[in-house]
Amino acid sequence: MSPAAGEVAGAPGEGGGVEAQRVFIGAGCNRVVNNVSWGACGLVAFGAQNAVALFSPQRGEIVTTLPGHKAPVNCTLWLPTKKDVLQVRGRETYYLLSGSADGAIMAWKIGSGKGDWSHVLKLPVMHKKGITCLAGRMVSDTIAIFASTSSDGIVVFWEMAIEPTPGGSCKVSCLHTLSVGSKPMVSLSLAVLPEQGSHLILAMGGLDHKIHIYCGDRSGKFIKACELKGHSDWIRSLDFSIPVTISSEKHNLFLVSSSQDRTIRIWKMDSEAVSSGSTAQLRKANIEMTSYIEGPLFVAGNTSYQVSLESLLVGHEDWVYSVEWQPPTLLPGNEAHQVMSILSASMDKMMMIWRPEKNTGLWINSVTVGELSHSALGFYGGHWQPDGKSILAHGYGGSFHMWRDVGLDSENWQPQIVPSGHFAPVSDLTWARSGQYLLSVSHDQTTRIFAPWRNQVNPGDMIYWREIARPQIHGHDINCVAFIQGSGNHRFVSGADEKVSRVFEAPLSFLKTLQQATLLKPDISDDFDNVQVLGANMSALGLSQKPIYTHGVKESPSSNSSDGPDSMETIPDAVPTVFTKPPVEDQLAWNTLWPESHKLYGHGNELFSICCDYEGKLVASSCKAQSAPVAEIWLWEVGTWKAVGRLQSHNLTVTQMEFSRDNAFLLSVSRDRHLSIFSIRKTKEGVEHHLVTKHEAHKRIIWACSWNPFGYEFATGSRDKTVKIWCVQDASSVKLLATLPQFRDSVTALAWMGRDRASNAGILAVGMDDGLIELWSVSGGRASAGSTPDSSLLSAACMLQFDPLLCHVSTVHRLRWQEPDSSDEKSALELASCGADHCVRVFDVHCRT
Known part of the structure; x- marks a missing residue:
């Protein structure tokens, strides 16, 4: 007995054997200090909206995202840390x-070894x-002590007991809480005191411009030891070295601090054993003068520390x-050695490595690296690779x-390939008409x-997805995009939080870069002769991007005219470039x-929404609306770019539109x-x-449609959590x-892919x-023009629920199947998705027949 219209029985797995695997994740880093952590295991962790993302610096790609947080991730910490070289x-x-x-x-x-992830506990x-x-x-192979601080003015000390075996358990207990008053702390550093394995020292700094030093033990009872004054603005970063042996006997600890006052201070803590009460009294008599000078x-315990x-x-x-000591070797x-080298990162778009000079011992800036960008703001943090051979910054963009x-x-410090992606919700994406690449807007x-x-060297090697171009850098949030017919079919139209749609043409530099990326045969180079535009210049206000022509340097024939502001409107530094290896951030932003x-x-x-017919010759667009x-x-x-129609039907915003495959119908859904x-x-x-028909289809906003x-x-x-098939x-x-069985949450994106025309299966x-x-x-339920469809023949079943580790952690905004190429022998289908979690994802879907 077939299910009646309005009900479709369907449970996971009924549709046959299907597997989905992640091919690519593109995501930007949350723009907060302390968000990034480079672990001793070699992976970098960072917050990408509500997810914790992990990337492999060797491969230059994000390997996974970890769901669980309900708010943006602010900070991450690996245990063991890079300083715990003995425990690693x-x-x-x-x-x-x-x-978060x-x-x-x-x-x-x-x-x-295996790269398997598990969520241990909240x-x-x-x-x-x-x-x-x-x-x-x-503090040992199985015990870690860590501290957390929050804008609520509380610092909490925790103990984490971990069993070192792969299947071992993990327990966390709260040891102590400390209230720091109305001016919260925003930076912390914890260290084990030299020759005092059971004693710990904590430095914290924040809004009161002072560094507060606390001493404690493994029980978590920390008492205030002293304050270090000198900075004249917020303390943004603190980092203890491991103990440094300067003479054969003494163990010294160094603390480096950085501030919004643009300076970095290095504090030295000299240790000296406290032998008896009389010596302590004698020492105390000299404290006042010493404190004044040094x-x-x-x-702490049986040792006194002099700070200078x-x-x-x-x-x-x-x-x-941020400031960070180079990780010890x-x-x-089995002796850990602290390298005397400090990495700093600043909002001036620079990272510097500081080292003491061999002869004088004076600390100097020995390496400076930085970025060019359209943004006036720079780096939120800088980090060393555990072996000290690489350095990583995360920036405002x-x-x-x-x-x-x-x-x-x-x-010789050279830029390396790193993952990239959007740093705000990704609102729409589309495959190129050739299917070779993916375009997303945010x-x-x-x-x-x-x-x-x-x-190119070894074509059989692993293929990694990269960001290869940034065609539009705008002054408004971009909401929708569609590819249209153009030279080589590389032309798109995008719509943003303005009342204008803008059309962009692929320049020659992009076509040649795409040829490098895809290793296409040179036969597409015939198109190159017709393309007169090499690239584009960025406008000062982030609106119109003016062309740079292949012949001559002039931006446009009118660039020498005396029409005032036009000559000031573009920034002349953009240089269109053909890339033979994936571009890095500076190049993406400028070239x-x-x-x-x-x-x-x-x-x-x-x-709000835009789409194009399958010939690429007709574009439909809609905007936010409160009235018909x-x-x-x-x-x-x-x-011709003429408006050839204004279709009236809806009373509120049209949320999505799509042309039928033969371009005979346009479907639209609305709020x-x-x-x-x-x-x-x-x-x-x-x-x-x-207008063929208008129909009330759902009880709530309709977000998505697909033919x-x-x-x-x-x-x-x-x-209303339903999907209906019409x-x-x-x-x-x-x-x-x-009507498919009710889903767990609102349905926000749909994409229909055809599999077998004879059985109408997809x-x-x-x-x-x-x-x-x-x-x-x-499958089934065949409807061709002029015939009456039979709903009793339609069958629908859930084939696969994606593993949450593969999925987005907040709203899916768009799903798009790559159009299968009849000449392509790939067995897998490619599905792209984007969402409010700042991520673009690509999946290979394997259907076992």
Whole structure:
């Protein structure tokens, strides 16, 4: 007995054997200090919206994202840390702590050999506001002590007991809480005191411009030892060295601090044994004068420590957000050796390495690296690779910048390939008409192109996806995008939080870079002769991008005219470049822009949705709307760029539109809970259109729609957690064929891929508000123009629920199947998705027949 219309039985797995695997994740880094941590296991952890993302510096790609947090991730900490060199040897499991903006701290475990991840536990909530910093150390092979601080003015000390075996358990207990008053601490560093294995020292700094030193033991009872004064603005970063042996007997500890006053201070802590009461009294008599000259003195256990300012480093021109000692190395005899080298990162877009001169001992800046960017703001943090050979910065643009010392006899720091991606919600994406690459747009005001980059030296090597171009850098949040017909089919139209759609053409530099990336045969180079534009210049206000022509340096024929502001409008430093290896952040921002060729004026509000027919000749666009006149859909003819139609039906914002595969119909869905079908017919005079039907389809906002590639069936998805399958019958009405079983959350994205025309079989990808994705097998229910569809023949079953580790951690905004190429022998289908978690993802879907 077949299911009736309105009900489809379907449980996971009924649709046959299907596997999905992650091919690519593109994501930017949350723009907060303390967000990034480079672990002794070699992986870098960072917060990407509500997820903890991990990337491999060797491969230059994000390997996974860890779901669980309900708010943006502010900070991460690996245990063992890079300083725990004795505890790292031979270790198979590592732990990662992450703190988020809602005060939650989570612990994760990785088996470094296999790369398998597990969520260990969520710590008891002790903070009422966002976590700002985590700092910790291993005090033995199985015990770690760490501290967390929050903008609620509380510092919490924790003990983590971990079993070193791969299957071992992990327990965390709260040892102590400390209130620091109304001026919260934003930076912490924890160290084990020299020759005092059971004693710990904690430095914390924040809004009161002082560094507070606390001493304690493994029980977590910390008492204030002293304050270090000198900085004149917020303390942003603190880092203890491991003990340094300067003479054969003495163990000294160094603390480096950085501040918004643009300076870095190095504090030295001289240790001296306290023998008897009389010596202590004698020592106490000299404290006042010593403190005045050198700094405070404090006692921990049976050792006294004299603090003095070792050096004041001045070189940065803006706030110094992070300082970090070079990780220690392990000498023969299991002795840890502290390298006297400090890395600093600043908002002036520079990272510097500071070292003492051999002869004088004066600390000097020995290496400076930095970035060019359109942004006035620079780096939030800098980090050493555990072996000290590479350094990594994360910046205001959500971007990573990595340099590696590739010199043999002398230092030579060269930029390296790192992952990249959007740093705000990704609102839309689309495959190129050739299917070679993916274009995404975001509220971070950029448009980005991602593509698999094939290795020219060894074509059989692993293929990694890279960002290969950033065609549009805008002054408004970008909401929607569609590819249209163009030279080589590389032309797109995008809509943003302005009332204008903008058309962009691929320049020659991009076409040649794409040839390098995909290792295409040179036959496409015939197109190159027709392309006169080499690249584009960035505009000062981030709006129009002017072309740079292949012949001559002039931007445009009118650039020498005396029309005032135009000569000031572009920044002349953009140099279009052909890349033979994947571009790094600086190059993406400056050298990969596409010129804007047209603007489409007409809408009354911010653009919301855009689509193009399958010939690439007709564009439909909609904008945010509260009334029927504003909610009309505009049709634009590619080439003439005339508005050839204004379709009226909806009363509120049209959320998504799509043309049927034969371009006969345009489907639109809206916030007004209705779907509309328009008949579209091209004539010599232009375009004829009329409203076929308007139908109230769901009880809540309809977010998504998608046509069956083989016929006139289509699916709609809504906030009411349902997906409905409809068809056009008699070219005058729609009929409901089926309602899929209710989903766990609002349905926000749909994409229908055809598999077998004879049986009308296909796969419907469903994306939800919680970030999860499901694949449904849909077949039968054939409807061709003029025939009556039979809903009893339609069958639908859930084929696959994606593993949450593969999925987004918040709303899926768009799903897109790559159009299968008949000449391509790939067995896997490629599905791309983007979402509010700042991520672009690509999956290989393998269907076993």
